[in-house]
Every structure is written in structure tokens, then in C-alpha cells.
Amino acid sequence: MNVVLGIDIGGTNTKFGLVNHSGQILDKGSLKTGKYENASALATEIKIRCDAYKYQITGIGIGAPNGNYYSGCIEHAPNLSWKGIVPLKQIFEAQFGVKTVVSNDANAAALGEMQFGVARGMKDFLVVTLGTGLGSGFVANGRIIYGHDGFAGELGHTIYDYEGRLCGCGRKGCLETYVSAGGIVKTVKEILSKHKLSTQLSQHNDLNAYKISEAALAGDEFAIEAFETTAHILAKKLADAVAFSSPEAIILFGGLARSGDLLLKPLQHYFEHYLLNIYKGKIKILLSSLNENDAAILGAASLAWD
């Protein structure tokens, strides 16, 4: 049976799976990215695993941080131990002998949603991945916008506040310093320090987005306020994004998106408020429907079929 190999390379885990054209994952595995001193060693290990499965692999799609569609390389990914330019496409094509397509994880997610998720049948939409950072993949006229150099879709690095939080990119006030797993933690800390409060939340030394989400579900008003603030900021920048690309829908994907209505309800409210009149009431905000564990593999596999 002909299948493609979808690989999602992350800072911690690398997931891979053999996927048929209907989006079924026939076999899959997971490796610790940090165990492999370079991408060639990782490719060798994945080849050994795949050989055991006895499928005919006809193509490979890889989603990776800072993965560039045009060059086929990972370019200076801050969250990987492999530094500089990593020629991923070349390495996997040499190892497997089949065409390999590389992109970043947000573009892979967008293709995954178009092929197997809530964006089926859509030609103009936007996927926003809410994880450690904020990534985005824009689809217009049925195609991913890679841009001239493969680096389009950096919604997380549009500026929310020019005098705001310091970003890992060296600038101030990037959207992802507010709207991301780390961003919401900072927001909670700001709220608590502003009110000089000691609540259940402030007793966590290792506060994270998951704990904030749990606290909000349990009714903690400051955790709920943090989700409101996060939604408010995201709404403003999504309203700007709509003015560029007038999408049919915006699809939220990843960790923070799994907080569901906590984020979604205030986001939909503020989003409508900030939209230019001609867009009001027209644009859906949806949560990804892909199975959390498989979404990254399916997204990567979609690259091979695009």
C-alpha cells in the first residue's frame, strides 16, 4: 500500500507516522529529538523504524521549527540543539530516496486542516497555532502563502505594543509575548502583582498555561481575567489579519486552543467588536478538530501531498 511519511520535529519529541490518502495513520512512533546529535542520525533511526512496517513510502513531509519550504532546511531554530542551517530535505531524500517537503509546523497544521480537518473545502483561511509561541499559516486561493523567501506567516511577530514585553526576537511587544503559553503566565503574574494578591495561583512557583486553565475552570477570577486579556489582545491582531486576507475562517490549534471556551468565547466577542464593518458576522473562529496526538503527523503528511 502506498503511504506518505509525516514527521513532526519538535524541540522535545519527534513524532512520525505512515499516513494513507484518507488521513489514516497506519503506524506511528515517537523519538526524543535531543538524543540525536544531528538530523542524519534522526533520519537513520526513522528509516530503520519504517523499514519494519513494510509499506511503500511515496513521499515525505516534515514540519519543523523554522523549516523553510523553498530551501528545504531548518534555518537557525532557537528551540533545537542542531544549530545553524540543517539541510533536512537533502538528508531525508538521501536516506529514503523519495521526494521530501519541509515547512514549519504552522504551515503543516494549515495543510492538515485543509486536507483532514475543519478547513476541508476552504480556499481562504488562517491557522493560528497557540503553543510555546504563536505561529500562523495563511492559505489564500487554496495555497499556503510561503512568501518570497519561505518565511511568511509570522503573525506571532506582529507588534501589539511597541513599548511592551521583550520578545525572544530582540524586539518589544510581539503578539506571541502575550498570546502563547508563556504569555498567559506573564499576564497572570502581572494581574496578581497589580492587585498585590496572594491566591491559589500565586502559590505555584512553576505556573504554566495548563494550571491557569485548570484554575479558570475552577472559577478563579484572576485566571479567567487572564484568558479575557489574552483573548482581547489576540482579537485585535486577528482583526488586522482579516483586513489583509479576508479569510472564511480562523482556526485555532495547539495547547492554548485546547482551553476551549475559556479563550474562544471572549475571543469571538472582542473579534466581532474590532472587525471592520464589511467583515462583521462573516468570519468563523473554529477550534481544530484534529486529534491532538495525530494532528502534527497529519499536517506534516499533508505537505507531501500538497
Place this chain on the structure above:
Amino acid sequence: MNVVLGIDIGGTNTKFGLVNHSGQILDKGSLKTGKYENASALATEIKIRCDAYKYQITGIGIGAPNGNYYSGCIEHAPNLSWKGIVPLKQIFEAQFGVKTVVSNDANAAALGEMQFGVARGMKDFLVVTLGTGLGSGFVANGRIIYGHDGFAGELGHTIYDYEGRLCGCGRKGCLETYVSAGGIVKTVKEILSKHKLSTQLSQHNDLNAYKISEAALAGDEFAIEAFETTAHILAKKLADAVAFSSPEAIILFGGLARSGDLLLKPLQHYFEHYLLNIYKGKIKILLSSLNENDAAILGAASLAWD
């Protein structure tokens, strides 16, 4: 000889021209838009003029304010006396018997630049029209981004300052309230009132962008400051636009763009400053190379060939 008819409908003038595939305008004319009580009357007049020219018209492209590519209609254009929904495509197809394509003037400008101007050979670029308002046309993968409903490309209605100037759209702080012919006039007035100054500029009751440009060229420091401020604001929002679409170039078109280095030099400086690292030094800001009088007709004609 086969030609297409390019029509640019503006609030004041409607220009039309018969254009061959090399971008030569073989004949052209201009009408006062306000003289025609509806679009049918305008179409009838243009038909009479074109019949006199004895060319075989194979298609029509029309650039119009709020012209929607999908519906073929002008939809609620604030600057035209024809109110509501005007079925332009239907009217011109009935009158001329050839396929008619409608879009807004910024998208027409983008196609004109791609076919005949400085964007020849580019597949990913952005045209910004700086006139009474601020329009934009995004091209990605060699195609205009119309979006799901035909209303993509409203860069002028992304928000620069949520507490800022009131916009005609009813919201506050839209980019075009700062960066446009009217925007720079407001900026000059703010500068003069802040400094409580009476200069040559403040003696103009009917100050306009052209007079500010003349004053700046003559060395007026407040006019120069207004161009600096305008460039600074535009640079911030263009840096955001780059993060969406990673274009090869940004092309400035229209009235304010004709002020040349007055706007361009500070814009290039601030633009580089605000760009995310991965884009720095890569993206050209260019002025339109199309002849000012013909650009709108060529842009509209490009719609018929797209």
C-alpha cells in the same frame, strides 16, 4: 487589432483606454463620473466613444472603489454618488457583449505593476496606494489575494492607534487616518498647534498634501517633520504586513508616493528598523514606475488579462 478596455472609475473622473497586450494605450478618454446618474448611462457613453475607435474589444477590466471581484459589483462606495450595490459587471457585459472583470483600484494597481511595472517577474509583492485613502493589493504565489468574499487588502483599515483619529469607517486609529493625503494634512495641523506656530504652512486655509510636499521641498521643517511622522507610522504597519506575507517588494503608488524621497527615505530607514530579523535587508520598497496618467487604465486593463 484585439485590445482590452481598461476603465478606472473614480469619485471625480472616469478614465478609460484601449490597451494592447504590450501595455500600449492606443486611444483613451476621460469623463466626469458625477455627470452620469447611474452606471448604465456611463457604460452607454463609453460604448459610443469606443465604437468610434474601430478596435475589436475582447475584454473589459474595471477598477472601482469598493469594486468586488467575486460579485462584479461596486458595493456601497462612500465616494461615489451611485449608492448601494451597482452591478457593474452585468451592466458592461450587457452593453459590450464581452467578459468584464471588476476589482478595486488597489488590486488593479497591483496587477498593473505585475504586468507592466516594477513588479514584472515578481510572484509575491504588495502594492500600497497612497491617495485620498490608503489602499492595498497583495499578490502571493503570482495571484491577487481577494480573500473569501473579495474584500482582502484593507491595509488602510488595520489599526495604528486604538485611541487615535476617528476614521470614516466608524472606528478609531485606522492607518489611513494617518497615512494618506488627508492624514498628512492632519499631522501638519497637529504639529503646528503643538508648537503654537504660525508658519507659511499655517496660513493655508486649504492645506493639502501637495502644498505640504512643496513646503517640504522648500525646506519647511514642519512639513519635513510631517513626512517623517507619516513614514514612521507607515513603516510600523508595513513591518507587520511583511510578517504576514514575506513579500519580495512593497510598491508605493499614487499621490503621496509621488513626493518621492520625502517619504521614501525615512520610510526605508524606519522600515528596516522595525522588521523582524529574518526579513532585514531583503525587502525592497519601490515607487511605481507607471506613467501617472496611464497607470489606472493599465491596471484596469490588466484585470481583463489576468
